[in-house]
Amino acid sequence: MDxxxxxxxxxxxCFLILSCILSLSCHAQEPDxxxxxxxxxxxxxxxxxxxxxxxxxxxxxxxLPMLGKILAERYVFDCTVLFAxxxxxxxxxxxxxxxxxxxxQLENADLMILLMRFRELPDQQMAHFDTYIxxxxxxxxxxxxxxxxxxxxxxxxxxxxxxxxxxxxxxxNGFGLQVLGETWVSHHGHHGKEGTRVLIDGVDQINxxxxxxxxxxxxxxxxxYTIKNLPESANVLAYGQSTRGMSADAELIWEKSIMPxxxxxxxxxxxxxISKVFNTTMGASVDLESEDLRKMIINAxxxxxxxxxxxxxxxxxxxxxxxxxxMFGFDKFxxxxxxxxxx
Numbered sequence: 001m002d003x004x005x006x007x008x009x010x011x012x013x014c015f016l017i018l019s020c021i022l023s024l025s026c027h028a029q030e031p032d033x034x035x036x037x038x039x040x041x042x043x044x045x046x047x048x049x050x051x052x053x054x055x056x057x058x059x060x061x062x063x064l065p066m067l068g069k070i071l072a073e074r075y076v077f078d079c080t081v082l083f084a085x086x087x088x089x090x091x092x093x094x095x096x097x098x099x100x101x102x103x104x105q106l107e108n109a110d111l112m113i114l115l116m117r118f119r120e121l122p123d124q125q126m127a128h129f130d131t132y133i134x135x136x137x138x139x140x141x142x143x144x145x146x147x148x149x150x151x152x153x154x155x156x157x158x159x160x161x162x163x164x165x166x167x168x169x170x171x172x173n174g175f176g177l178q179v180l181g182e183t184w185v186s187h188h189g190h191h192g193k194e195g196t197r198v199l200i201d202g203v204d205q206i207n208x209x210x211x212x213x214x215x216x217x218x219x220x221x222x223x224x225y226t227i228k229n230l231p232e233s234a235n236v237l238a239y240g241q242s243t244r245g246m247s248a249d250a251e252l253i254w255e256k257s258i259m260p261x262x263x264x265x266x267x268x269x270x271x272x273x274i275s276k277v278f279n280t281t282m283g284a285s286v287d288l289e290s291e292d293l294r295k296m297i298i299n300a301x302x303x304x305x306x307x308x309x310x311x312x313x314x315x316x317x318x319x320x321x322x323x324x325x326x327m328f329g330f331d332k333f334x335x336x337x338x339x340x341x342x343x
Contacts, residue, residue: 033090034082034102035339037068042076043310049077049301050109054084055117055144056095058222058328059285064115065342066288069320071301080105083339084119092337095330097121097150103128110137111304113297115283117144118164120151126159133179136273138304140297142283143222146176147184170270173229179267180279181234182227188259189223189242196224196240196282197252198261198293210308211264211278211299212237214315218296220287221246222328227260227281238262240281262296264303276304285325291317 039045051068053060061083068079082102086093097118103125106112112132121129133139141148147164151157161171164183176183189196198218224240240261243250262280269275278300280293288294294317302311326332 032338032340032343033085034080034105035065035068035342037065037072037079037081039072039076039078042074043302043307044071044075044077044305047077047110047305048105048108049079049111049113050105051079051081052100052103052112052114052116053081054094054097054100054119054148055115056084056097056333057117057330058115058143058283059094059326059333060115060142060283061092061094061333061337062325063283063285063288064113066285066319066323066325067113067294067297070294070298070317073320074316074318075298075302077301080109081339081342085339089336090338091335092333092339094333100125106132111140111301112137113140113142113301114145114148115142116148118150119148120153121149121159123154123157123159126157126162130159130162133175133267133275134269134271134273136269136275138276139179139267139278140300140304141176141180141277141279142297143281143287144184145279146180146182146225146281148175177229179275180277181230181263181265182279183229185226185228187223188226188256191223193246194223194253195219195221195243195246195248195250196261196287197243198282199239199241199258209237210303210311211262211296213299213311214313215292215296215299218282218290218292219243219248220282220284220290220293222282222284222287224256224259224261225281230260230263231265234260234263234265236260236263278304284328286327289323289325 051064053064071077072079083092149162151160151163162175166174173183239258242253267275
């Protein structure tokens with residue numbers, strides 16, 4: 001700092017201006033590490049939804065931006081979508097489990113929607129996630145979020161309790177079981193060979209639950225998950241049956257038992273705050289080609305935000321722009337894709 005005083009006043013001002021320009025230029029050249037879709041005028045105005053993608057198999061980096069666009073364009077929520085980012089390339093890299101920039105966006109979020117799998121994030125990122133979980137704000141979990149975290153290395157982390165295999169204390173089996181109602185158990189269906197038919201007929205809809213309003217036909221190519229630990233307090237909204245094949249017209253495999261595929265519950269945090277939770281074991285990018293699955297998730301967003309009275313039979317869940325999802329599978333993500341490409 002001493003050298004600065006050797007400049008004349010004019011040179012010093014020029015130096016400051018040049019420094020600011022260089023700083024702004026460098027900042028402008030840094031690629032955005034998440035994407036924001038902003039609503040204008042409509043029922044969701046003033047509400048902020050953060051969608052967190054971070055799985056290496058079910059292409060949440062494709063499905064969640066699509067849902068974010070629908071929520072922003074059709075229903076005017078402000079939506080921020082976060083991604084697993086390789087810090088070296090700053091590209092979306094779903095199989096890099098140690099970095100999801102932007103989790104501080106949860107500080108002003110009204111709803112969190114996640115599809116994550118086996119993440120082990122730095123403590124400074126997890127602190128934002130943990131604060132949200134304690135806040136009493138609502139949560140929607142999709143597919144592998146039942147096993148969102150896997151602390152295989154940093155077991156001394158204060159957030160290691162989130163791991164799907166955590167043992168001991170009040171957080172047995174981690175975030176999935178404690179918050180969403182179930183952890184990873186097994187594939188009930190034959191993975192990659194059987195799909196899921198959601199059994200809507202016969203579901204008790206006497207109370208006309210807003211999440212099921214207008215939902216009549218859901219099939220997806222991902223298989224049914226085994227569910228065995230749901231608490232008695234969970235409200236199962238729909239069950240799923242395995243299909244003999246991965247096409248919507250495949251016959252049902254009645255030799256297999258049905259399993260819950262969508263439910264609600266309340267999560268009471270350590271500080272006593274109560275969160276509304278909706279979870280479904282579906283939600284892969286190819287599952288979301290089902291219009292009524294999209295409708296169920298959009299309906300759940302309204303319900304979670306205490307706006308269930310606004311859910312109508314014919315909610316518009318048409319795509320905003322094109323949507324051509326990649327079939328699920330490991331290492332099938334698009335290389336070099338950056339969040340700025342999704343704007």
